[in-house]
Amino acid sequence: MRIGELSRRTGIPVRMLRYYEERGLLTPERAPSGYRRYAEADVDRATLVSSLIRSGLPTRLILPLLRDPYGPVAGGxxxxxxxxxxxxxxxxxxxxxxxxxxxxxxxxxxxxxxxxxxxxxxxxx
Amino acid sequence: MRIGELSRRTGIPVRMLRYYEERGLLTPERAPSGYRRYAEADVDRATLVSSLIRSGLPTRLILPLLRDPYGPVAGGxxxxxxxxxxxxxxxxxxxxxxxxxxxxxxxxxxxxxxxxxxxxxxxxx
DNA sequence: CTTGACTCTCACATCGATGTGAGACTTTAC
DNA sequence: GTAAAGTCTCACATCGATGTGAGAGTCAAG
The missing domain is CATH 1.20.5 (Single alpha-helices involved in coiled-coils or other helix-helix interfaces)
Known part of the structure; x- marks a missing residue:
């Protein structure tokens, strides 16, 4: 799905979705046009990221926290x-x-x- | 007590105590020298203010919230x-x-x- | 009195999360 | 093909909570 739909489905402003990407917290594919293409799983992921950020977690901690469940840090x-x-x-x-x-x-x-x-x-x- | 002592006793940086005053949340007396003089009760009050602010309450809501128990808003x-x-x-x-x-x-x-x-x-x- | 620790005001700097607008391209619906 | 809606990047603006430093006055201890 594209960024607008993800935004609608999560309630997170488009601006913030791009910001998450800038921070490395969300890494959508890109269509040939350059448009971001998000996976279904990104709905949950974006929601989680949003929660964590609103909780005041520094983004630099969110990244390792998110990456972890998806494969051990392998040496760190x-x-x-x-x-x-x-x-x-x-x-x-x-x-x-x-x-x-x-x-x-x-x-x-x-x-x-x-x-x-x-x-x-x-x-x- | 003066600002330094209040800071020590509450753990709130001096800078912030002045900030609270700027926002009207804490209104210490002034010594002839210009030094702020805080009452004993300000220890609690400052702590509460700090909590509220750290909770993300906008200061403009904190003021009416604090003032209230100390006398009804009398017409608002x-x-x-x-x-x-x-x-x-x-x-x-x-x-x-x-x-x-x-x-x-x-x-x-x-x-x-x-x-x-x-x-x-x-x-x- | 002198010195060191406090305090005052003022103003500028920073930091993260957001908003916003410009200018250009893409997609979709007609 | 045209127009409207969506998207892209980039960059600047904002906002609240804080930090920080300058320059000057005050207080307390020797």
Missing amino acids: TPGDEGGEMVALFTAELARLDDRIACMSLSRDAVRRHLRLRRARARAER | TPGDEGGEMVALFTAELARLDDRIACMSLSRDAVRRHLRLRRARARAER
Whole structure:
């Protein structure tokens, strides 16, 4: 499928799909015309990438994370001394846990606030 | 207390504490010298602000959210037709829920990946 | 008083994620 | 074949959160 359809099906702006490619996270074939041709599997992949990015994962971590399930890293990315990457991902995991906790708090705060506003709105009627 | 101490006690960079003030989220007194003087309560407040911001809440929503518990909005902020704010906060709540879900997924992905890497590292020994 | 640590303001730099517009080519529908 | 819609690349713009440095004043300890 072409980029427009993928965009429609994933809800991800065309601009971002191209951006993912620039980052090496999505690597569509090219038609002779130069148009990108995405595989069916890219629907899921793009969605995952989008999720990861929206979660604040740096794209340079997303790549190894994605590549992995599709074949072991076989000696590792150049410059990747196993331990280093493990440390990076561990840190990222901590960051995620932290942020999730923090967002849960925020959500509660917003929820509380919303209830307050609604109550007030009701009272004013 | 002065800004440095608040920074130490909250872990928030001095720069950010000033930024919060610029955004109207924290409004310390000023000593005659011009130095900011923070109240004890600002430790909590700054922490909350930091959480909210890290959660991606736009600062313009944080202000009304914070002000509220400290005295009802009394007619509302100028230009705030209740309903509008409620809509904004509702949208924000949805966004938060969405992001939390999305980050949970990401966390699981990272966790899985981390286990994989560790297993591989063990295998190589 | 002097010095070192703090603080002030201001302004510019950066960084990642996005938007946007220009100019040119491709595909599709008629 | 023509027009409309889609796509391409490139490059510049924006936006929020931060960093950073300059130049000047303040505070506390000796």
